[in-house]
Amino acid sequence: MAPTGPGPAVVRKRKMRAMLSPRIAALSADPTPPAVDRFWAEVTRSGTPLIEPYDDGHHVVTFLWRGEANTIRAWFNIDVPLTRLPKTDLWYGSTVFPSDLRTIYCLTHDGAEQIPRTRTDTTPALLDPTNPRVLHFPADPADPTDVDAWTSVLELPGAPPPAWTEHRPETPRGHLETKAFTSTALNRDVQVTAYLPARTGPAELPAIVVFDGYLGRTMMRIPTVLDNLIAGGHIPPMAALFLHNRDEHRIRDLTPGEPVEQLVVGELLPWARRTWRVGSPGSDVIAGMSRGGLVATHLALRHPDLFQSAIAHSGSFWWPSPDAGTPGRLIREVTRTPPTDVHFYLDVGLLESMPGPDGAPSQLTACRRMSNALTTQGFHLTYREYAGGHDYINWQQNFAKALLATISKKP
Numbered sequence: 278m279a280p281t282g283p284g285p286a287v288v289r290k291r292k293m294r295a296m297l298s299p300r301i302a303a304l305s306a307d308p309t310p311p312a313v314d315r316f317w318a319e320v321t322r323s324g325t326p327l328i329e330p331y332d333d334g335h336h337v338v339t340f341l342w343r344g345e346a347n348t349i350r351a352w353f354n355i356d357v358p359l360t361r362l363p364k365t366d367l368w369y370g371s372t373v374f375p376s377d378l379r380t381i382y383c384l385t386h387d388g389a390e391q392i393p394r395t396r397t398d399t400t401p402a403l404l405d406p407t408n409p410r411v412l413h414f415p416a417d418p419a420d421p422t423d424v425d426a427w428t429s430v431l432e433l434p435g436a437p438p439p440a441w442t443e444h445r446p447e448t449p450r451g452h453l454e455t456k457a458f459t460s461t462a463l464n465r466d467v468q469v470t471a472y473l474p475a476r477t478g479p480a481e482l483p484a485i486v487v488f489d490g491y492l493g494r495t496m497m498r499i500p501t502v503l504d505n506l507i508a509g510g511h512i513p514p515m516a517a518l519f520l521h522n523r524d525e526h527r528i529r530d531l532t533p534g535e536p537v538e539q540l541v542v543g544e545l546l547p548w549a550r551r552t553w554r555v556g557s558p559g560s561d562v563i564a565g566m567s568r569g570g571l572v573a574t575h576l577a578l579r580h581p582d583l584f585q586s587a588i589a590h591s592g593s594f595w596w597p598s599p600d601a602g603t604p605g606r607l608i609r610e611v612t613r614t615p616p617t618d619v620h621f622y623l624d625v626g627l628l629e630s631m632p633g634p635d636g637a638p639s640q641l642t643a644c645r646r647m648s649n650a651l652t653t654q655g656f657h658l659t660y661r662e663y664a665g666g667h668d669y670i671n672w673q674q675n676f677a678k679a680l681l682a683t684i685s686k687k688p
Contacts, residue, residue: 298329298339298371305362313365317343321407326351328433331373336433339371340384340405347387351405353428354380354628354666375664376435379671380628381412381428393427405429412670417491419468422525430670441505441677442498448508449475451500458548462539463530469545471553472500472517474507482516483560483585484549486541488531488569490519496669497566502677512684515562516555520545531568533575533596533607541576542583562684564588566672571596574621574647575607581617586683588622590672594643595633604637608650616655622679623648623658628666640667659683 304316320327320341327339340351340359343366351357351370359368382405383392389401396404396411404411410430416423444450455470470490474482485503487493494500499517506512520541522530530537541563550556563584565573570589577587595604629640638646641662648660659682665671 298327298337298369300327300329301339301362301369301371304367308362308365308367310365313362313367317341317367324409325405325407326431334376334435335373336376337371338374338431338433339369340382341407342368342384342405344368349384349386350388351382352385352390352402353382353392354626354668355382355431359384374431374433375627376433377437378431378433378664379436379674380431380626380666381668381670382431383428394424396427398427414492414669415495417521417524419521420491420523422523423491424524428668436664437674439674441502442673444501445505445508448504451475451504451507453494453500454553456552458544458552460540460544462536462544463526467540467545468521469549470494470519470521471549471555472503472519473553473555474503474514474516477514480554481550481557482514482555483562484546484556485515485517485562485564486545486573487517487519488522488565488572489527490521492566492669493517493519493564497673497676499676502673502680506677506680512680515684516553518545518549518555528568531565531572533572537572538576538579542580546583558583560585562586562588562680564590564676564679565592566590566669567667568593568596570623571607574623577619577621578607578610578614581619584619586620586622588676588679588683589624590675590679591625591629591640591667592623592644592647593633593640594647595637595640598634598637600635604633605643605646608643608647611647611650611654611656614654616657618657620657620659620683621651622660622683623651624661624663624672624675624679626665626667626671627662628664 329337357370359370408429414426563573570592577584625644
């Protein structure tokens with residue numbers, strides 16, 4: 278599944294147009310071919326984009342490209358148009374970002390809003406060719422409707438270092454096993470990969486249900502996160518159930534309502550208990566990203582007897598879009614739901630501020646409204662906003678924080 282979202286946003290827009298990189302300002306005073314070549318050789322040795330200090334909490338980021346084009350911009354979680362330096366083939370675009378920003382982007386020509394499907398794409402979308410940091414979104418090999426995607430990575434000096442997502446040599450790895458069951462709710466076979474922690478015999482371990490299961494395993498690195506947290510004694514041993522979906526069915530499958538409720542509650546959890554002896558009603562967790570976070574929250578509200586916590590990374594709480602109803606339906610349902618013992622974890626990126634589909638509220642606005650609704654209603658909530666966007670490069674770092682915030686350390 279390629280990264281999706283409501284659209285890009287820009288931090289500190291009031292300064293974006295006026296701000297110019299000091300390096301670009303110096304170059305513009307002497308834009309001769311030798312000077313441009315020297316500048317390009319210097320910046321490409323260190324890698325683009327060009328990052329320069331601004332103040333204690335911000336950096337100037339300048340995206341760069343050389344070549345012939347009508348228009349070009351840095352796009353996805355950000356939207357920075359590039360301007361051609363007169364009488365050169367050098368394009369640049371500067372803006373100010375928080376120093377702890379971590380996000381993804383690509384370069385696009387002529388207003389295109391898509392990301393590269395291969396590492397070598399050159400139009401209409403391409404990786405930043407002189408940025409060595411890339412992120413690959415692998416297509417699920419079991420899903421013929423899925424496609425690969427590639428993005429460049431922007432990580433500023435203050436971005437928190439990775440924690441829990443890297444394998445540690447001394448940490449034993451859990452076991453992964455993939456099986457399938459026939460779903461009556463979806464009228465097709467559903468593939469599930471189970472994570473079973475190392476050095477744990479058959480037992481009714483609590484299970485974490487994860488939507489978008491293939492990317493949960495690969496992009497989110499959840500098996501590695503669980504290996505590290507369990508081995509360190511930070512959470513008790515837990516299994517995970519990665520629920521695979523076909524990209525062509527994703528929107529329909531990840532919609533609150535009876536089909537997904539029957540799928541998870543009526544089919545998946547009983548089948549997993551029979552198949553792997555995992556799952557413990559009242560101690561299980563349900564988690565998802567974007568639409569998956571919306572559905573995870575929905576099911577935890579409906580079944581507090583099953584789930585001790587629900588994790589929603591950038592949950593699509595704007596749902597439904599205006600052409601299908603009044604946005605914010607699940608937020609309104611919270612206000613009519615008595616509080617329970619479920620611990621909700623919500624996070625959202627500060628860059629997720631563009632309108633949602635068909636003019637729905639932005640992801641940032643909708644998540645803030647859901648946070649307010651849960652808090653006002655008396656639910657137990659951990660809520661975070663981070664310097665970043667709608668992307669797995671942030672969610673993979675936040676998943677461990679979500680578990681540490683919501684899972685009891687008692688076996």
